[in-house]
Amino acid sequence: MAKQKRDRVKDLLADQPREGILVQGWVRTRRDSKGGFSFIEVNDGSCLKNIQIIADHSLDSFKDWNKPLTTGSCVSVHGNLVVSEGKGQSVEVRAASVKVHGTADPEHYPLQKKFHSLEFLREISHLRPRTNTIGAVMRVRNRLSYSIHRFFNDRGFLHLHTPIITTSDCEGAGEMFQVTTLNLADPPKNDGKIDYNQDFFGKKTSLTVSGQLEAEIYAMALSLVYTFGPTFRAENSNTSRHLAEFWMVEPEMAFCDLDDNMELAEEFIKFLFKDVLEHCAGDLEFFNQRIDKHLIETLNQVVSHDFERLPYSEAIHLLEKSSETFEYSVEWGCNLQAEHERYLVEKVFKKPVILFNYPETIKPFYMKLNEDGETVRAMDVLLPRLGEIIGGSQREDDYDTLTQRIRQKGLDPEEYGWYLDLRRYGSAPHSGFGLGFERLVQFTTGIENIRDVIPFPRTPKQAGF
RNA sequence: UCCGGAGUGGCGCAAUGGUAGCGCAAUCGGCUGUUAACCGAUGGGUUACAGGUUCAAGUCCUGUCUCCGGAGCCA
Numbered sequence: 001m002a003k004q005k006r007d008r009v010k011d012l013l014a015d016q017p018r019e020g021i022l023v024q025g026w027v028r029t030r031r032d033s034k035g036g037f038s039f040i041e042v043n044d045g046s047c048l049k050n051i052q053i054i055a056d057h058s059l060d061s062f063k064d065w066n067k068p069l070t071t072g073s074c075v076s077v078h079g080n081l082v083v084s085e086g087k088g089q090s091v092e093v094r095a096a097s098v099k100v101h102g103t104a105d106p107e108h109y110p111l112q113k114k115f116h117s118l119e120f121l122r123e124i125s126h127l128r129p130r131t132n133t134i135g136a137v138m139r140v141r142n143r144l145s146y147s148i149h150r151f152f153n154d155r156g157f158l159h160l161h162t163p164i165i166t167t168s169d170c171e172g173a174g175e176m177f178q179v180t181t182l183n184l185a186d187p188p189k190n191d192g193k194i195d196y197n198q199d200f201f202g203k204k205t206s207l208t209v210s211g212q213l214e215a216e217i218y219a220m221a222l223s224l225v226y227t228f229g230p231t232f233r234a235e236n237s238n239t240s241r242h243l244a245e246f247w248m249v250e251p252e253m254a255f256c257d258l259d260d261n262m263e264l265a266e267e268f269i270k271f272l273f274k275d276v277l278e279h280c281a282g283d284l285e286f287f288n289q290r291i292d293k294h295l296i297e298t299l300n301q302v303v304s305h306d307f308e309r310l311p312y313s314e315a316i317h318l319l320e321k322s323s324e325t326f327e328y329s330v331e332w333g334c335n336l337q338a339e340h341e342r343y344l345v346e347k348v349f350k351k352p353v354i355l356f357n358y359p360e361t362i363k364p365f366y367m368k369l370n371e372d373g374e375t376v377r378a379m380d381v382l383l384p385r386l387g388e389i390i391g392g393s394q395r396e397d398d399y400d401t402l403t404q405r406i407r408q409k410g411l412d413p414e415e416y417g418w419y420l421d422l423r424r425y426g427s428a429p430h431s432g433f434g435l436g437f438e439r440l441v442q443f444t445t446g447i448e449n450i451r452d453v454i455p456f457p458r459t460p461k462q463a464g465f
Numbered sequence: 466u467c468c469g470g471a472g473u474g475g476c477g478c479a480a481u482g483g484u485a486g487c488g489c490a491a492u493c494g495g496c497u498g499u500u501a502a503c504c505g506a507u508g509g510g511u512u513a514c515a516g517g518u519u520c521a522a523g524u525c526c527u528g529u530c531u532c533c534g535g536a537g538c539c540a
Binding site: 112113116119235339435437 | 466475476477489490491492495496497498499500501502530531532533534535536537538539540
């Protein structure tokens with residue numbers, strides 16, 4: 001006899017009454033009626049909603065499930081999908097048999113049917129996916145991930161798997177996590193220094209802080225590529241927007257200047273928001289109700305308005321002549337503070353802003369120098385409240401200029417042999433950007449802390465689970 | 466890392482230096498086609514950790530750890 005196919009709650013709730021269905025999931029709540037039956041709400045993760053099971057106490061299996069069927073227990077229910085006699089749901093399941101797989105002792109199971117703070121849930125990361133909030137976040141996260149691949153695939157980009165372990169300890173970005181198999185208690189030494197010749201790779205290696213440089217290599221052959229993978233920063237950052245391990249999307253495009261780059265970034269964000277609004281409506285309504293009352297409105301606004309394109313110099317002008325009092329004063333050449341960015345995005349333009357053409361002094365060596373010799377073709381996409389979600393640039397494609405820029409920044413061109421080779425042989429104008437995936441999930445769910453939009457957050461002093 | 470706040474039953478919070486309480490959850494009972502169910506009763510706490518001041522410390526002081534908010538770094 002063939003094994004019965006499992007019905008997902010999401011499908012059943014949209015289905016017509018029919019016989020012979022099988023529901024499998026976790027009990028969210030149970031209410032007993034003196035009418036001799038129980039209301040059992042089961043969730044299987046397919047959607048936010050639970051399905052209501054009516055389980056009669058005259059069932060043969062009653063004596064087996066009555067005691068162990070509590071909040072958190074796991075069940076299989078065979079029965080019929082019927083029109084609901086009560087209010088609040090159109091259909092429900094009338095159980096023919098109920099089986100409890102795993103119990104959840106109510107005296108100890110931490111997830112009882114009550115409100116729990118996200119801070120508390122973070123301490124039980126192995127159980128928190130069973131909550132409405134985290135379940136909804138993960139469905140949205142999944143949709144965004146799928147949608148990112150679709151966006152690039154539809155536009156002829158190749159998904160490129162760049163390495164997690166890299167030898168370039170000079171990428172300019174933040175602190176890196178070292179990768180080693182050396183005995184840390186007694187590492188081999190040469191002239192008092194650690195001898196990396198004896199390490200696994202024969203040199204010092206770290207976890208990647210960006211796949212950009214490797215993506216450039218492939219863009220210089222395949223034209224359009226993107227990476228989407230884990231990224232690591234060993235910065236001691238303790239904020240609601242930073243993780244030590246996060247996922248980053250990095251497209252890299254040949255024959256693409258800064259304008260094209262900004263255009264793609266804007267199109268990309270709008271595509272993703274639109275897609276989530278369309279395909280995660282139920283979950284977004286939940287966030288809109290419980291997390292952020294303006295979430296859906298905000299997402300719709302982003303989708304329906306052009307992003308403001310603002311050169312850095314004009315941003316400085318706006319800030320200088322502003323009547324707003326800032327903690328940090330501004331002048332041309334300084335890094336904009338969070339308060340400045342928020343002022344521009346939330347007060348002046350009230351929509352996403354793309355800042356571009358930054359002073360070369362505050363940006364890395366690989367960004368293309370403008371004709372003025374003072375600014376580089378860099379751009380940051382800023383969203384209300386969240387701040388920077390995308391950072392990118394047109395890359396310097398001129399061999400001599402790049403060599404000079406490397407020296408200017410106090411780096412050694414010798415270390416960048418293969419990177420310079422890309423400019424020596426068949427160089428092309430090219431651009432790219434990096435999008436923080438968790439920040440995207442934050443914005444689309446309204447969740448304030450980045451630790452609640454990734455299954456297992458890694459932050460300073462936290463790598464549990 | 467810097468600035469500020471916090472750590473008290475399973476969870477969310479109270480408690481002028483003087484008997485540690487409340488709500489939710491849990492347990493038991495009542496009621497009910499219920500649905501954040503409702504009503505009644507019961508159990509549950511070395512107040513983060515280590516020192517110190519005091520007749521007396523959840524409360525004051527010192528140190529440590531962790532968490533939260535903001536800043537920096539950035540995505």
